[in-house]
Amino acid sequence: MPMHTIIADQCCFKQDNLPFEYFCIDHDILSCKECLAENHRSCQKVMSVDIASKGAKQSQSFIDATELVEYVLETTHVITKDRQSFITNIEKEANSVKNALRELKEEAISHIESIEKSLLHDLDLKKDKIIQKSKTTINETKDIEKMVKEKKDIFDLVDKHGSEKQAFLAAHAYKQDLTDLEKRVTNIRVANQYYNKTESREVTGSYKIYRVNRN
Ligand SMILES: [Zn+2]
Ligand SMILES: [Zn+2]
Structure with missing residues (x-):
């Protein structure tokens, strides 16, 4: 806006x-x-602007006015600068909180993953141990089965084709062997019943402990 227009606006x-x-x-x-x-009919001191304005640039009111302009202008700069630096600080703080939250989340996830890994490892160890033990029992049982089948073949043969004397001798000769085999299968059955209760509890144990801790 040109200077003469601004002055003419007054x-x-x-x-x-x-x-x-x-x-x-x-x-x-x-x-x-x-x-x-309208308003100054009774006023005592009224003069034309031309007369009143002589030496106005050196007058206190002009100096005051220009100083006020400077003050307000400077204050707007101070306010703007202050708010801009406040915005910058808020953004920095928000970012650092976001970073802290992300780190916390990553730590929590890695902690949970390490618990999971440890539980899975533990579970595999227990499972493998129990399966190994059951396989050993199966092998032992097969061994007993093989021995008892040999006896059965002999008893069948004697029953079909042997004499009364051969039946008598077979029954007494193998009595101790058969008693031992019976003891072995009975022991295995008792041991199995015990394992069914305790070992499966071993396997699910760590998982149950984890669920309890969550509550
Ligand atoms: Zn007027
Ligand atoms: Zn007046």
Whole structure:
């Protein structure tokens, strides 16, 4: 906006932009000729702007006005700068909180993964141990089965084709062997019943402990 337009704008807005031609000292106010007739009829000290404005650049009111302009302008700069640095700090703080949360999440996930890994390892060890033990039992049982089948073949043969004396001798000769085999299968059955209760509890144990701790 050119300078002369800005200065021309300083007209009375009450009276259709009439120029300020007067200054009323009593009211310390500029006035157009219409306002002067309306509001300052009884005022003692009224002079034309041309006379009142002599030496105005050195006057206290002009100095005060320019200082006020400087002060307000400087203050707007200070406020803007202050808010901008406040925004920057808030963004930094928010970012550092976000980073801390992400780190916390990663730590929690890695902790849970290590618990999972340890539980799975433990589970595999227990499972393998129990399966190995059951396989050993199966092998031992097969061994007993093989021996008892040999006896059965002999007893069948004697029953079909042997004499009474051969039956008598077989029954007494193998009595101790058969008693031993019976003891072995009975021991295996008792041991199995015990394992069924304790070992399967071993396997599910660690998982149950984990669930209890969650609550
Ligand atoms: Zn006026
Ligand atoms: Zn007046």
